[in-house]
Amino acid sequence: MRFRPAGGSVVVMSRTYAELAGLMTAMTGDEKHGPSATSTLDVLWVLYDRVLRVSPSTADDPGRDRFLLSKGHGPAAYYAVLAAKGFFPEDWLAGFGSAASPLGYHPDRNLVPGVEISSGSLGHGLPLGVGLAHGLLARGLAEPRVFVLVGDAELDEGSNGEAIVYAGAARLPNLTVIAVDNQSSTWGWGSGGIEAHFGVAGWTVTRVDGRDHGALAVALSAASGGGPSLVVASVERKG
Amino acid sequence: MRVVGDMREAFRDAAVELVEEDPLTAVVLADISADLFAKAMARHPSRVLNVGIREQLMVSVGGGLALAGMRPIVHTYAPFLVERAFEQVKLDIGHQGAAAVLVSVGASYDAARSGRTHQAPEDVLLVGAVPGFSVHVPGHPDEVASALRSAVRALGSGRSAYIRLSTEANGAARAVSGSGRLQVIREGSLGVVVAVGPLLDTVLDAVVDLDVGVAYATTVRPFDADGLRAVASASGVVVLVEPYLAGTSSAVVSSALGALPHRVLGLGIRNPELRRYGTPDDHARMQGLDAGGIRRSVTGFLGLT
Numbered sequence: 001m002r003f004r005p006a007g008g009s010v011v012v013m014s015r016t017y018a019e020l021a022g023l024m025t026a027m028t029g030d031e032k033h034g035p036s037a038t039s040t041l042d043v044l045w046v047l048y049d050r051v052l053r054v055s056p057s058t059a060d061d062p063g064r065d066r067f068l069l070s071k072g073h074g075p076a077a078y079y080a081v082l083a084a085k086g087f088f089p090e091d092w093l094a095g096f097g098s099a100a101s102p103l104g105y106h107p108d109r110n111l112v113p114g115v116e117i118s119s120g121s122l123g124h125g126l127p128l129g130v131g132l133a134h135g136l137l138a139r140g141l142a143e144p145r146v147f148v149l150v151g152d153a154e155l156d157e158g159s160n161g162e163a164i165v166y167a168g169a170a171r172l173p174n175l176t177v178i179a180v181d182n183q184s185s186t187w188g189w190g191s192g193g194i195e196a197h198f199g200v201a202g203w204t205v206t207r208v209d210g211r212d213h214g215a216l217a218v219a220l221s222a223a224s225g226g227g228p229s230l231v232v233a234s235v236e237r238k239g
Numbered sequence: 240m241r242v243v244g245d246m247r248e249a250f251r252d253a254a255v256e257l258v259e260e261d262p263l264t265a266v267v268l269a270d271i272s273a274d275l276f277a278k279a280m281a282r283h284p285s286r287v288l289n290v291g292i293r294e295q296l297m298v299s300v301g302g303g304l305a306l307a308g309m310r311p312i313v314h315t316y317a318p319f320l321v322e323r324a325f326e327q328v329k330l331d332i333g334h335q336g337a338a339a340v341l342v343s344v345g346a347s348y349d350a351a352r353s354g355r356t357h358q359a360p361e362d363v364l365l366v367g368a369v370p371g372f373s374v375h376v377p378g379h380p381d382e383v384a385s386a387l388r389s390a391v392r393a394l395g396s397g398r399s400a401y402i403r404l405s406t407e408a409n410g411a412a413r414a415v416s417g418s419g420r421l422q423v424i425r426e427g428s429l430g431v432v433v434a435v436g437p438l439l440d441t442v443l444d445a446v447v448d449l450d451v452g453v454a455y456a457t458t459v460r461p462f463d464a465d466g467l468r469a470v471a472s473a474s475g476v477v478v479l480v481e482p483y484l485a486g487t488s489s490a491v492v493s494s495a496l497g498a499l500p501h502r503v504l505g506l507g508i509r510n511p512e513l514r515r516y517g518t519p520d521d522h523a524r525m526q527g528l529d530a531g532g533i534r535r536s537v538t539g540f541l542g543l544t
Contacts, residue, residue, distance in 0.1 A: 124330055132303035132307050136307050
């Protein structure tokens, strides 16, 4: 059961990137996950504006692209983008985190239209994405792609290691991971970076400027090489 | 460890039938039992998956398959399925609302010689704590197919299930309705002994000459509250005999009896850290779950000693 947008207040006309800041301010502005939320803002915008084949009218279509926000921390940017694209009314944003609001500090797919997974605990989105990618293929749905956004520190979780090696070996062509790298992993990923760890498992890997919309769009839209792909989006060091 | 039990083969047969009949049914394994599913894997490589020795991934893949509209059956050894990947069970199946059927082997002490690492007497308590899960404990290989089929059918209404298989089994299958009802095996006036799954025969031996009723349960979540009240309201005395952690269902039984004055004794595994090897029979005896141990507990509770 999902909350459905209340009558009449869904924004049909899409907002612009410049207007996202105002939508985020409509939330509490100052909540604890702030820096993490903004590290993902550009990636989220490019995905929903230029890459994902999903809209409010196709949010339940089996053939839609899936976006899984694995790093459920700091969802302000995510909610702002979903509201800007009309998945739910912008006036939901003001209630962010309150008992009456469907918008929590970690998103719940059973409460928020357009949200594909409930996240918050780290290291669940990519393994779920592997199953989702398998399931779409098993249903004969070869077109829809599965995008999973993770953080570089989130990759510390061992569950990701299980998924990275398996998905590379299983050659899932419809799976793309976007790793937003703000160098917040306590022990880092060594001289080869995150991409080295995916690369040895057989993933197609690329790294782009996580603030460069054109570069993000090209990297995220690229067809896979027959297996899963990784796009590392570099942003400023968390600090 | 005993040889591969019939329940596991009955499960394989039923799961493969479902995979053949229904293009949305899938099986996810983590190496264990992969040999049993080799043919099905070759026939249906997109739906019969072996992720290797990766139990977290196995459970999450089950959840992801469900999000794609599939009906996943996820299977491995009980401690690795339930305990190692418990947060995946809680979040990637339960919290997502991504219904799946989990099927374990190993039970509490099927692998008596293998020790604690291969024993999961806490499994039902843990899975039972996750909203949305039914729990089924078949007592005979011929009860496995109906349990699996009804569990897969229930996925359509968003209900997940945990099916606990064992090499311990009763001598004969009982007609299991699939409705989750308690089955009255015999009547008695001093109280009712509820035997769960493979412990029915042992219970019947234990109380053969006692004036107590015996009921048989293979579904313990949700517990058949109406059925329990029907057999227990006259005496208000219930002895629950479960093949996993003692007391696992005592609270739901007590809750089912509600305002009725009642006494409940919960028998089961009383020491999960036994630190003994041996056979399942040795473990049953040491846990007080052989016929003599159950009889001593029942007579003591009823004041018949």
